[in-house]
Amino acid sequence: MDWHVDEDIRVAEGLPASTFTDRAFLDRELETMFRTSWLVVPERGDDPRPLDEQVAARGSRVPITMLHRPLYLQRGWDDDKLRAFPNTCTHAWYPLVLGASRGPTLVCAQHGRRFDCEGKFISQQGFGSAPNFPRPCDSLQSLPVETWRRLAWINLDPAAAPLGEALREVDASLAKMPAMPERMSAEIRDVAGNWKQHSWNFLDQFHIGFVHRAPGGLADAIDLATYQTELHGNAVLQWVYARDAADGFDPAWLPERFHDPKGRRVFALWWFIFPNVALNFYPWGLSVNVYQPIADRPDATRFVWYQFALDREKHAERDRRWLSSQVDAEDVDALAQVSRGLRSGFAPRGRFAPEHEQASHWFHRAIAHAVR
Ligand code: FES
Ligand SMILES: [Fe+2]
Structure with a gap:
């Protein structure tokens, strides 16, 4: 599929119709721009309060879903910082946060691995004789999260530039x-x-x-x-x-x-x-x-x-x-x-009216560029 969109609006053809219907193209979008852009976190269905209120208290946490990925938001225990983590235990991938909860440590319900509010591995019984343990990847990977005007935003790219830049x-x-x-x-x-x-x-x-x-x-x-x-x-x-x-x-x-x-x-x-x-x-x-x-x-x-x-x-x-x-x-x-x-x-493939469709052209080009 060719989806190049020319930078000259006068000659550019828009994205092909197949980019709006094709599952493989959608997968590609999810793995490219949706992994590196700042995204607004959707509300949780089971609590009517805005997300920032749900995690206002020290040590509070709630599970969220971002584009089918299970994540959770966590307010610091020792600081007031809001953090986001994958809601997937680093031991054998059980979900860590099953509902809203609060406290200085998080204990996985499948085999008892413990984490602090900064996602750091604390302990797990049965690993006393295991060498090279815990490894850095036994702690949780922190994902960029920020609140802006009462909206929580997340970026799935741990190295993302701050939201303020976007x-x-x-x-x-x-x-x-x-x-x-x-x-x-x-x-x-x-x-x-x-x-x-x-x-x-x-x-x-x-x-x-x-x-x-x-x-x-x-x-x-x-x-x-x-x-x-x-x-x-x-x-x-x-x-x-x-x-x-x-x-x-x-x-x-x-x-x-x-x-x-x-x-x-x-x-x-x-x-x-x-x-x-x-x-x-x-x-x-x-x-x-x-x-x-x-x-x-x-x-x-x-x-x-x-x-x-x-x-x-x-x-x-x-x-x-x-x-x-x-x-x-x-x-x-x-x-x-x-x-x-x-x-x-x-x-x-459509064309763009140069006098009226600068923004539409910009969007098609941005997509074509992002999925490359
Ligand atoms: S999956 Fe969490 S402790 Fe085993
Ligand atoms: Fe409209």
């Missing part, structure tokens, strides 16, 4: 914005379409005037002619002025470059972090979308969705003024339609 431009754009204290909802559902379709759709400015058309659509609520796309390394920012200034950000919350001498106000900052996180900042708060691949199911996506309120009154009006549910429903429908086309056997 989010540098995002942080700069938010420097004057108040913190989002309150999480209003957390939702997980499986939806149709390969995960890349969802990321691509998020980056696709071109469809707004059609799928979200006026009257009554997003194209009415925004001043589409002022739409901006900024490519920043592994992140993309899309933003636009609101048709009605009352629906825009207070300019005091945004850096100078978003200010408009004519008084127009920014409707939203739509940030995308490669490969699958969308951070949508609105005057009402933050909506986070994560498009998680599902192993062996290239035709479906686990859609993880969080909302944080900045202004409760405006949050209650988000469907009427910012069209949250409507845009979401229109996208879900469009993606299901595209999924059928992808599998039709009649889907040629």
Whole structure:
């Protein structure tokens, strides 16, 4: 399969349809970009509290699953640091953390191997006469984990650069914005379409005037002619002025470059972090979308969705003024339609409109590069 995407948008062909349907390609994605990128940790189904609250107390730990890999989060006992480890015993691979628990040591339930809160092997009976024991690999490998604005992020690459580097431009754009204290909802559902379709759709400015058309659509609520796309390394920012200034950000919350001498106000900052996180900042708060691949199911996506309120009154009006549910429903429908086309056997490689699809082109190129 050839999936090269030319750097010149005017001549580039997009990823072939097979990259959205092929299981081997999905495996490849999971073993490349999903092993080296910062990923938002999905919530655990059995506790409604945000993850950072669940592991707030010294020595507390919870099992989590990241792209089918069993892991656990552990708060330090001697320090306040949050750590992440594989939830797999180094002796004979039994899961170490079966449910939320707390304490200075962790004891494996299969043969009693003990670890401290830093993942270090402490002891196991029966090994007194074993030479060269314990080895470094009898301790647990620590994985980079960080919390950012109440979201836990993990990187499966132990040598990953800090999350702050991946989010540098995002942080700069938010420097004057108040913190989002309150999480209003957390939702997980499986939806149709390969995960890349969802990321691509998020980056696709071109469809707004059609799928979200006026009257009554997003194209009415925004001043589409002022739409901006900024490519920043592994992140993309899309933003636009609101048709009605009352629906825009207070300019005091945004850096100078978003200010408009004519008084127009920014409707939203739509940030995308490669490969699958969308951070949508609105005057009402933050909506986070994560498009998680599902192993062996290239035709479906686990859609993880969080909302944080900045202004409760405006949050209650988000469907009427910012069209949250409507845009979401229109996208879900469009993606299901595209999924059928992808599998039709009649889907040629597409081209990109150089005037409207810089972000889509950037995404296809980033994927082609990442799986090499
Ligand atoms: S598998 Fe954990 S002690 Fe044997
Ligand atoms: Fe859309």
